[in-house]
Amino acid sequence: MRFSEDIYLEAEQILSSFAFKSCFEVEQDCTSYQFLGPEGCVTIELVDKSTNTYSVYFPTAGFYLWSATGLGFMVRMAVTVRIALGSWSQYLELALQHSEQWLVAGPLFDITAEPEGAVAAIHLPHFISLQGEVNVSWFLVAHFKDEGMILEQPAWVEPFYAVLENPSFSLMGILLRIAKGTRLSVPITCTTLIYYHPHPEDIKFHLYLVPSDVFLTKAIDDEEDRFHGVRLQTSPPIEPLNFGSYYIVSNSAHLEIIPQELKLTYRNPGEVQPFSKFYAGLMKEPIQLEITEKKHGTLVWKTIVKPVDIQLGAGAAPPPFSGASFVKEHHRELKARMGDVNGVLDDLQDSKVITENEKELVVQEKTQQRKNETLLSMVEKKGYTALELFFRSLCKWDPYLVAYLRQQPL
Incomplete structure (x- = not known):
C-alpha cells in the first residue's frame, strides 16, 4: 500500500521545517548523533562501538531524519529503533558485488523496530547519481534473511535516498541491478x-x-x-x-x-x-x-x-559556520548539483531578494546548470543577507544536498 498523500506531505513538511530551523539557528542544530523530528532533536545512543550499533526512541508519530547519514523514518506511533551497520562482503559474494550487473549502492543496515508495524516508511541512503543513463528501476532493496537474499522494489527513488513503504525489517541496503550486456559507467x-x-x-x-x-x-x-x-x-x-x-x-x-x-x-x-x-x-x-x-x-x-x-x-578551533560562506565556498558544486530551484526562487521573491523579472530570467534559462549559475551569480551580487536567505531556502528545499556538501562526520 502506497503512502497516502497526507502522510507524504507531512514528511516533506517536517523535513523542510527542521532543515529550515537548523539553518536559522546553526548553533542549535542537531548533532551528528541526533535525529531531526517533529518536536526537535532526538538523541541516538551508541550501544556498541565495536559493531556500530545504535538505538533511538521516537516519542511521537512523524518523520525523523538522521541528517548525518541520510537515514530517515516515517513512524505512525512511538517506537524504538535499533540500527547496526552490516558488511556487504559477508552476505554478497565479492564477484557479484563488482560485476557489471550488480553494484553496492549504499550502506547495509541491520534494523529492528518495536513495536512491529510502527514504521510507515524508511529512507535508505544511496550514493548513486541519478544523472546520465541511470534508471531508477535498477534500484532494489536487498533483504538478507535465513532463506537468503530477497529483493524488493522501492516505492520511489530520489537523489541521495530511496523510499521503502511499510517495510519489513532485516539486514537491508540498496543494490543497483544493471541489465546484462549493458555497457555504461555508473x-x-x-x-x-x-x-x-x-x-x-x-x-x-x-x-x-x-x-x-x-x-x-x-x-x-x-x-x-x-x-x-x-x-x-x-x-x-x-x-x-x-x-x-x-x-x-x-x-x-x-x-x-x-x-x-x-x-x-x-x-x-x-x-x-x-x-x-x-x-x-x-x-x-x-x-x-x-x-x-x-x-x-x-x-x-x-x-x-x-x-x-x-x-x-593542529589545534585551532574551527571558524563559526556561515550560510553565506557556505554558498561562496560551494559555488561550483551548487551550480552542478542543484535540481529544481522553483521553491528557492519563490522564497527569494517573497523575501524581496529578487524581483519578478529576475525570477523570470532564471526560469527562462534552457538548462538546469544555466539556471543554477544565473541564480547563484544574481544572489552573490546582492550581498551577505541575500546569501544567508538563499542558504536557508536551499536547506528547506534540498536538505540532503546541503548535508552532503557540509560533510558532517559522525
Whole structure:
C-alpha cells in the first residue's frame, strides 16, 4: 500500500521545517548523533562501538531524519529503533558485488523496530547519481534473511535516498541491478579525504577517493586517528565520478605520490581502504592537489593545502559556520548539483531578494546548470543577507544536498 498523500506531505513538511530551523539557528542544530523530528532533536545512543550499533526512541508519530547519514523514518506511533551497520562482503559474494550487473549502492543496515508495524516508511541512503543513463528501476532493496537474499522494489527513488513503504525489517541496503550486456559507467557521488601526519622534518599526507558513505568516512577517520592523522576540510568532487574508473593523483610540487593511480570502488567500512601517500618536507609552500580521470585526462577535483591549514588543523578551533560562506565556498558544486530551484526562487521573491523579472530570467534559462549559475551569480551580487536567505531556502528545499556538501562526520 502506497503512502497516502497526507502522510507524504507531512514528511516533506517536517523535513523542510527542521532543515529550515537548523539553518536559522546553526548553533542549535542537531548533532551528528541526533535525529531531526517533529518536536526537535532526538538523541541516538551508541550501544556498541565495536559493531556500530545504535538505538533511538521516537516519542511521537512523524518523520525523523538522521541528517548525518541520510537515514530517515516515517513512524505512525512511538517506537524504538535499533540500527547496526552490516558488511556487504559477508552476505554478497565479492564477484557479484563488482560485476557489471550488480553494484553496492549504499550502506547495509541491520534494523529492528518495536513495536512491529510502527514504521510507515524508511529512507535508505544511496550514493548513486541519478544523472546520465541511470534508471531508477535498477534500484532494489536487498533483504538478507535465513532463506537468503530477497529483493524488493522501492516505492520511489530520489537523489541521495530511496523510499521503502511499510517495510519489513532485516539486514537491508540498496543494490543497483544493471541489465546484462549493458555497457555504461555508473556515476556515483564521491568524497575526497585528506589527512596529514605531523612530523618535525617530513609531513606526510594520505589522500582517499571513496563513495559518499558517512559510515565509510567514519571508519577511515577512526583508522587514521589510530595513527594520529588529522583530517583537513575539503570539498567533494563537483561532478559525479564513475564507478570502476581509474583516477590519477598529482601535485604542483612534483612530490612523489604512491600510488599515483586510484580505482574508484566500494569496500566495506572496516576493510582496508586504498589511498595515495606523499611526503611534503617542512611544508613551507602551498601544494595544489589534483585528481584527473585516467582515460580522458579530465580534471575532476583540485584543492590547495597551505601551511596555515596544517597549523589550524593542529589545534585551532574551527571558524563559526556561515550560510553565506557556505554558498561562496560551494559555488561550483551548487551550480552542478542543484535540481529544481522553483521553491528557492519563490522564497527569494517573497523575501524581496529578487524581483519578478529576475525570477523570470532564471526560469527562462534552457538548462538546469544555466539556471543554477544565473541564480547563484544574481544572489552573490546582492550581498551577505541575500546569501544567508538563499542558504536557508536551499536547506528547506534540498536538505540532503546541503548535508552532503557540509560533510558532517559522525
